[in-house]
Amino acid sequence: MARIVMKFGGTSVGTTDRIKNVARRVKTEVDAGNEVAVVVSAMSGTTNQLVAWTNEIARLHDAREYDVVVASGEQVTVGLLALALQDLGVNARSWLGWQIPFRTDGIHGKARIGEIDTTLMRERFTQGQVAVVAGFQGIGPDNRITTLGRGGSDTSAVALAAALDADRCDIYTDVDGVYTTDPRITAKARKIDRITYEEMLELASQGAKVLQTRSVAMAMQHGVRVQVLSSFEDKPGTMVVDEGEIVEQQVVTGIAYSPDEAKVTLVGVPDRPGVAGAIFGSLADSAVNVDMIVQNVSQDGKSTDLTFTVGSTDLDRAHQVLEGLKGELGYSDIVSDPGVCKISVVGVGMRSQPGVAKTMFQTLAAKGINIQVISTSEIKVSVLISADYTELAVRALHTAYGLDADGDG
Amino acid sequence: MARIVMKFGGTSVGTTDRIKNVARRVKTEVDAGNEVAVVVSAMSGTTNQLVAWTNEIARLHDAREYDVVVASGEQVTVGLLALALQDLGVNARSWLGWQIPFRTDGIHGKARIGEIDTTLMRERFTQGQVAVVAGFQGIGPDNRITTLGRGGSDTSAVALAAALDADRCDIYTDVDGVYTTDPRITAKARKIDRITYEEMLELASQGAKVLQTRSVAMAMQHGVRVQVLSSFEDKPGTMVVDEGEIVEQQVVTGIAYSPDEAKVTLVGVPDRPGVAGAIFGSLADSAVNVDMIVQNVSQDGKSTDLTFTVGSTDLDRAHQVLEGLKGELGYSDIVSDPGVCKISVVGVGMRSQPGVAKTMFQTLAAKGINIQVISTSEIKVSVLISADYTELAVRALHTAYGLDADGDG
Numbered sequence: 041m042a043r044i045v046m047k048f049g050g051t052s053v054g055t056t057d058r059i060k061n062v063a064r065r066v067k068t069e070v071d072a073g074n075e076v077a078v079v080v081s082a083m084s085g086t087t088n089q090l091v092a093w094t095n096e097i098a099r100l101h102d103a104r105e106y107d108v109v110v111a112s113g114e115q116v117t118v119g120l121l122a123l124a125l126q127d128l129g130v131n132a133r134s135w136l137g138w139q140i141p142f143r144t145d146g147i148h149g150k151a152r153i154g155e156i157d158t159t160l161m162r163e164r165f166t167q168g169q170v171a172v173v174a175g176f177q178g179i180g181p182d183n184r185i186t187t188l189g190r191g192g193s194d195t196s197a198v199a200l201a202a203a204l205d206a207d208r209c210d211i212y213t214d215v216d217g218v219y220t221t222d223p224r225i226t227a228k229a230r231k232i233d234r235i236t237y238e239e240m241l242e243l244a245s246q247g248a249k250v251l252q253t254r255s256v257a258m259a260m261q262h263g264v265r266v267q268v269l270s271s272f273e274d275k276p277g278t279m280v281v282d283e284g285e286i287v288e289q290q291v292v293t294g295i296a297y298s299p300d301e302a303k304v305t306l307v308g309v310p311d312r313p314g315v316a317g318a319i320f321g322s323l324a325d326s327a328v329n330v331d332m333i334v335q336n337v338s339q340d341g342k343s344t345d346l347t348f349t350v351g352s353t354d355l356d357r358a359h360q361v362l363e364g365l366k367g368e369l370g371y372s373d374i375v376s377d378p379g380v381c382k383i384s385v386v387g388v389g390m391r392s393q394p395g396v397a398k399t400m401f402q403t404l405a406a407k408g409i410n411i412q413v414i415s416t417s418e419i420k421v422s423v424l425i426s427a428d429y430t431e432l433a434v435r436a437l438h439t440a441y442g443l444d445a446d447g448d449g
Numbered sequence: 450m451a452r453i454v455m456k457f458g459g460t461s462v463g464t465t466d467r468i469k470n471v472a473r474r475v476k477t478e479v480d481a482g483n484e485v486a487v488v489v490s491a492m493s494g495t496t497n498q499l500v501a502w503t504n505e506i507a508r509l510h511d512a513r514e515y516d517v518v519v520a521s522g523e524q525v526t527v528g529l530l531a532l533a534l535q536d537l538g539v540n541a542r543s544w545l546g547w548q549i550p551f552r553t554d555g556i557h558g559k560a561r562i563g564e565i566d567t568t569l570m571r572e573r574f575t576q577g578q579v580a581v582v583a584g585f586q587g588i589g590p591d592n593r594i595t596t597l598g599r600g601g602s603d604t605s606a607v608a609l610a611a612a613l614d615a616d617r618c619d620i621y622t623d624v625d626g627v628y629t630t631d632p633r634i635t636a637k638a639r640k641i642d643r644i645t646y647e648e649m650l651e652l653a654s655q656g657a658k659v660l661q662t663r664s665v666a667m668a669m670q671h672g673v674r675v676q677v678l679s680s681f682e683d684k685p686g687t688m689v690v691d692e693g694e695i696v697e698q699q700v701v702t703g704i705a706y707s708p709d710e711a712k713v714t715l716v717g718v719p720d721r722p723g724v725a726g727a728i729f730g731s732l733a734d735s736a737v738n739v740d741m742i743v744q745n746v747s748q749d750g751k752s753t754d755l756t757f758t759v760g761s762t763d764l765d766r767a768h769q770v771l772e773g774l775k776g777e778l779g780y781s782d783i784v785s786d787p788g789v790c791k792i793s794v795v796g797v798g799m800r801s802q803p804g805v806a807k808t809m810f811q812t813l814a815a816k817g818i819n820i821q822v823i824s825t826s827e828i829k830v831s832v833l834i835s836a837d838y839t840e841l842a843v844r845a846l847h848t849a850y851g852l853d854a855d856g857d858g
Binding site: 056059060090093094096097098101102104105106107108109111112113115116118119120122123124126127133134136138139183184185 | 465468469499502503505506507510511513514515516517518520521522524525527528529531532533535536542543545547548592593594
């Protein structure tokens, strides 16, 4: 017997037939003698509709009332799934955020999870009852509904698994696991059987959309064993686990790409202390997230060029902020390029294996792809290239690191 | 300054533009210095969709989970209306049933209202805050969401008005008041300015769909002044008040018709004590609601015919129950007729004014309309006729009682 948290996303519960399908999968785990909590998202499309309504009413809306509106989506699916389970003879009961209670702070729209009281839920497990839990929502200190931000249901599931001391947290989705790279780019992409938290975290934050970054960080922090698997096929997925559980380590585990990047270069920035602080401090104050940063060596000892990347949606705001600083800083020009893509190779094996970056640079050079910016961490090398070469670069690197399904992987 | 409860139904909040319109109406009352609580239904169509989903999942569903699903509709509208009010500069906050709390018993799907704690809401009134309250929903003794049954938002509004000691409960709807009869049947129907609780109760239960019967009963019990008015036009509606507030009393105030009736006759029922008890007891046990009942005098001292009406939707079930009793009772036949209509004339004035029934019978006879069953109460006379004559009967009676807009009304 194990205690399992199962999580189904919006596509998996998008119609009443799919909800019945989810109920059958849950019943399989119950029949195997497991204690089960199921976390569900809203039916696909629902949250977008609810968000659109709030925008129609008021462009700048109160996050507290926004949360009331959008949290209704998960309320529908927990009720329907509980009914579907009961219809299969499974003892089931729905739980909303405020009923558990699933406590969060009061930052509406992107609340952080606090204490989750599982006393009653554990008691119901002993009576053979399945808990059907609304993802994405909690209750704040002022007794009002909070939500965790888009994609928050993954995080709800992992947090609940941690609070329940669950043996496993299974994240059901519309793909059957985590791949060495996006299968839409190369048919040679392979499903990864086991991946470490650190690698998953890098892949998620570098553009792989399978799991929400925040949920991976939480799983790592609490040691929750996460499995990513398909809600439509009946086969094992990808296990996200501690490094120690992985016997044979690949040097590179996966290749991610992030097309929603824009490059900004400040030309002729005076080369004196405090300038970088002024620039990135102002951008941070305006909630512009800066990723890669490169500062060239000053040629004349007086001025230099400063290049960095921001999310495409933040580009306009970044321009505004920088133009406001022009008088103070005295740079000569701003040049920006929205047509860039960040490619990252990720693997814990590169800690002990040198030459990973070299392979990357040589592979891209051999295809005539110019590297604009480079950034590295302990288990990741990222480069910025022209977005036109995205697919070519991903395919070449996938082959170069021996990840191809027909290769030596 | 007054304290007002305003209630808007599904049509009035059916789109985001209509919700903005509702916000403007609420602002008018706030600007006039009133303390305001607004009760809203789900956007029109939403509840039907939610109910349809529960039926798709399971025909016989757990009412506790049904309540979780359908209560989500009002959650959306309270959030959106609070946002719309804030956008107009009005201090507003949404309240769900469990937040107030709006306590009910645990009979899910048709819960009865218990205590409503208005302490916090009254406190917020003093700070100038408008309460936007989800209709139709409450919280049961086991901390689970309950709903009051279809159309329950009228009842929520009246109950809240009673708990808040409100000066008035304004029910906004898609008609501009209560009419002497259905304006779709005769253009001579007139809007009634003031009507007593008793009359409104009879009209509502006899088929006038403007207010939910249960909400009128509750208003009468607690002395809540109810106004029915249009959410699309800016003019006074119909006040439902105590008899003492109405200076000049009409003999007949309105004419209602209820087409969803079916007539059942049991032929050759043995004329002995206990037979009626067995029949109507069994029907009640099967939740078949019986309305008018007529038993003819026994011709031969041995057997008689028994006629009664049930709702059209209950006719099949009534047949089943009666066939199950055939062995025990020994009647000779069941004859049923779904093509009947009940016409009722209602008015508190008929208590002191004789001849109302006589006028009704003579008017119908003059049109060649056969009366099948008669039933009377202190302030109402109802007859059952063939449904084919519904419009003819209503128009003739409307004229006969002087209710026509061009008459001596």
